[in-house]
Amino acid sequence: MTRLRRALTVPVVAILEVLLLVTAPLLLLVAAVASAGTGSTRALRSTALVLAYAAIELSTLNRLRCGVDDPNALLREVLTRAYRTVRRILDVRVTLEAGSATREQLSTSQGLVVLARHCGPGDSLFIAWLLVVQYRLRLHVVLKCMLRLEPTLDLAGDRLPLCFVGSNRRRALGCIRALAASMSAGDALLLFPEGGNFSRQRWRRAVAALCARSAYDEAQRARGRTYTLPPHLGGVQAALTGAPAADVLLLAHTGFARDGRERPWSQLPVHRSLVIRTALAPAATVPREAAALSTWLDTAWSEVDAWVQRHVEHHGRTGGSPWTFTP
Numbered sequence: 001m002t003r004l005r006r007a008l009t010v011p012v013v014a015i016l017e018v019l020l021l022v023t024a025p026l027l028l029l030v031a032a033v034a035s036a037g038t039g040s041t042r043a044l045r046s047t048a049l050v051l052a053y054a055a056i057e058l059s060t061l062n063r064l065r066c067g068v069d070d071p072n073a074l075l076r077e078v079l080t081r082a083y084r085t086v087r088r089i090l091d092v093r094v095t096l097e098a099g100s101a102t103r104e105q106l107s108t109s110q111g112l113v114v115l116a117r118h119c120g121p122g123d124s125l126f127i128a129w130l131l132v133v134q135y136r137l138r139l140h141v142v143l144k145c146m147l148r149l150e151p152t153l154d155l156a157g158d159r160l161p162l163c164f165v166g167s168n169r170r171r172a173l174g175c176i177r178a179l180a181a182s183m184s185a186g187d188a189l190l191l192f193p194e195g196g197n198f199s200r201q202r203w204r205r206a207v208a209a210l211c212a213r214s215a216y217d218e219a220q221r222a223r224g225r226t227y228t229l230p231p232h233l234g235g236v237q238a239a240l241t242g243a244p245a246a247d248v249l250l251l252a253h254t255g256f257a258r259d260g261r262e263r264p265w266s267q268l269p270v271h272r273s274l275v276i277r278t279a280l281a282p283a284a285t286v287p288r289e290a291a292a293l294s295t296w297l298d299t300a301w302s303e304v305d306a307w308v309q310r311h312v313e314h315h316g317r318t319g320g321s322p323w324t325f326t327p
Contacts, residue, residue, distance in 0.1 A: 010151045014061060017054035024051050042268055045089055049268070052085045057152050064155045071159040072138050079129045086125075092256070094126050095273045096134070101249060101280040103135050110283075111183030111246040112137065113239045115297075117228060117304055118192040119255040120263040126274050127190070127251060137188040140179050142235065161187075173238040180242030188249070189239055193231035193297065198255075199262045206230050221298065225305035227260055227312075233294050240288050248281040252304040260312040277307055 020027070031047035060078055068074050087093050106112060116127050131137045138161075145166040148154045157164065163179045165172035180189050196202060203222075206229050210219035222230045240246065253276045254260055256269035263269065281300075287293045 005148065006151070006154060009149055009154065010061070013151050014058065017058050020051060020054045021058070027051065041270070045268060045270065048089050049086070052089065056081055056085070060152050061155065064152070064159070068159055071156070072132075075139065075156075075160060076132050079125070079132050082125060083129045083133070090268060091271045092269050093273050094130055094134075095275045096130065097275055097277040100276070100278040105280055106135055106137065106188075106249070107186070109247040109280075110185050111180070111243045112188040112249050113180065113236070113243060113246050114188050114190045114249045114251055115193050115231075115236065115300070116190060116251040117198075117253055117308070118194050118196065119198040119227075119253070119261065120257060121197065122269075123253060123255065123274065124192075127253070127276070130276060131188055131190065135188075136186075138186055140183060140187060140189040142176055142179070142189070142191055169234070173234055176235050176238040177242035180239040180246065183243050183246060189243070189246075191235055191239060193236055193301070194229035195232050196229070197262065198227070198229055203229055218298070221302065225302060227308040228301055228305045231297050231301045233290065233297060236297055237288070237290060237293055240286065240293065244288060245283055247283050248286050250279045250281060250300055250304065252277045252307045254308060254311050258312075260308045275311060279303075 027047050028044070028051070031044040034043040035041050056078065060074070063074060083094075114131065118124070128139060128141070132139050140161040140163070142163045142165060143153065145164045148157070148164055153162070156162065161179055161182060163172075163175040165175060176189075176191075183189060203226070207219050207222050210216075210222055210230065218230065240248075253274055255263065256272050256274060257263040257267075287296055
């Protein structure tokens, strides 16, 4: 199955991206005319972003095909190039809030489980950049199986600790547990406990699902958290039982939408900052048993939601929204 998939996706994507780059001058000219006609730079910026993505992917695919001695160094290089490209084209950047965990604090951890908010397309790129480039961590990532259709991620999965999970819950939890167990000092496992990007529709469905299970207290708390989805316990517990000595890094961010919630794919963020706050919870303070961990995680996510709300209400002020995590 893997060989068949790659025999289809790799050449098809590569050919399409070569065609994009060959016709880049014409595409950019058309986009520039469209931008001039609409009075908005979005058409030109979008075209430039697609072309830059194609160039980065083709270069990375070629390096993966030829063999890589240090895949973590390659990941750092690709993320650095991608971040600089997005900054140049869209004028967006990551701002780490004062008081967040430092590189020195994280360097003493015997592995980290990173629990991150997920809101809007593209935020995972900036989160990965922060962890790999700024914090200098070796990244382990849990991804959805459908992302294997993206050739770079598919091939990188042979060389980097990536876990592609599908609908088989037991297999997914086993994969997460094994990935966490393989960590040592300097490693970080990135999880998105919400299971997907925040959207109002998903939020309403999640609250309704809790009510349908007669989990009325949980539903009431989830209803009060209007910036986040209820976190799923399964993957978090699998990671923490797989790595009993691992600390937890909680990661909240503002997203790129002005209201701190979902952003449609069609609306590129321009001239904006992704403000991120990280808080370190030592392993000894994080329970591994299901009931206690569920309470801990629910409290943590209330803190994440409250931080986002404060930031939105203060119009993205980076220094005045302290977050002291004390579940």
